[in-house]
Amino acid sequence: MTSTATSTDMTGTVEPRLRVPFVIAHAGESAPQSLSFVNKPFSGLRLVYDNPRRGDEVGRVLRARVLNNRRGEPQWKLLNTARQWRCMEKLLCQVCGRVATDPKTGRIPWITTATAFREIPGDADSGLTSAPPTCAACIPESLSMCPRLHVSSAVWTVARREPAAILADMYSPDLNGRPVHTGERNFFVGLDEPDLLRYALATQLVVRIEDMQPAPHLAGTP
Template sequence: MTTAAPTQLRVPYVIAHADEVAPQPLWFVRRPLGGMQLAYKDPRRGDAVRGVLRVRVLTNRRGAPQWRKLNTLRQWRCMERMRCQVCGKAATDPATGRIPWIMTDTAFREIPDEPTGGLASAPPTCWACIPEALATCPQLRISSTVCTVARAEPVAVLADMFTPGPGRRAIPTGERNVEISLKDETVLPYALATQLIVHVHDLQPAVRD
């Protein structure tokens, strides 16, 4: 009698891997118009995006999957370019121009007085990957609704907070995953962004033949 080998679980494109952790040489610098700004001691192009410093990560997809963590660069890429969080390909339905999205209680929040809009911190999922995602992700079995949206634009970040210390050192405040509007210029200089949040428009229950 033989036993069938277990099905290999595909690691979603957006999931972080153990060997993608990168050094974070942080400190504070003075802003031209006054005040302090969180920065890297060895500045690189792409460190600051949309007015906020972004955590550095590698994108080699090496090491054990970190199932509860998202790779920051891949998460932002999916959010800005409307790519599928499972396969990394374009999520937009070419036939309708709408974007399929699995909304959950932990990654979606309604906006008061906007019945067809909301804030999403998890990227879209293409039609081809939705059945696999629903069947294999434990969180989606707890709460999930398949929807489509007309468009989405970045409006906020989830970030870890820092304060200036002696010698301009960056001291963690202990505040993690703080939601900050991209318009909040008073708080963004002290934030290290980890995830991008988008405002989705014309959210509708999915209807597909």
């Protein structure tokens, strides 16, 4: 489920490089976003696709369209919306794409970072994250190879996760009612904020992880 980048040295030997994580977007996966605003009964103005398809909406959330073919160069700073969402919903490892839950304990290994984790005031055992879980087998490689994890990371196991919010591109109508991007990307919108969801195109799902327990042993440290 993962791909591996390779390089060739001057002797002609092919050497493996950093494995491309399952959730990373590829250059050939971008898709056009043909959007409009329409007036919906009871909810008012709402962002929609010009040609709606099954799967565009998840509850009250309009989700960004992407292809899912893993073609083209890895876009290391971007996540594929479809795969990120699937990892969150199915508890799949963001690196290998396989089930992340420990079959013996039922707990889910998770790496958190300063940029993808938000504490919940008054609840030290829970938090909000846009980073999917990482299975125990992939954690050591991730910590050693990923530059972002060298800056800030912590390893946990968690008991459960619940959808809580999205990261989104935000739109507003122009004078003719056409959608115009506001310039806000990765804007945090809670699933309990319908007035903001109406103007949001979701790119990532944010979940609340609960009963967080430190798991340094999974990182290979005492």
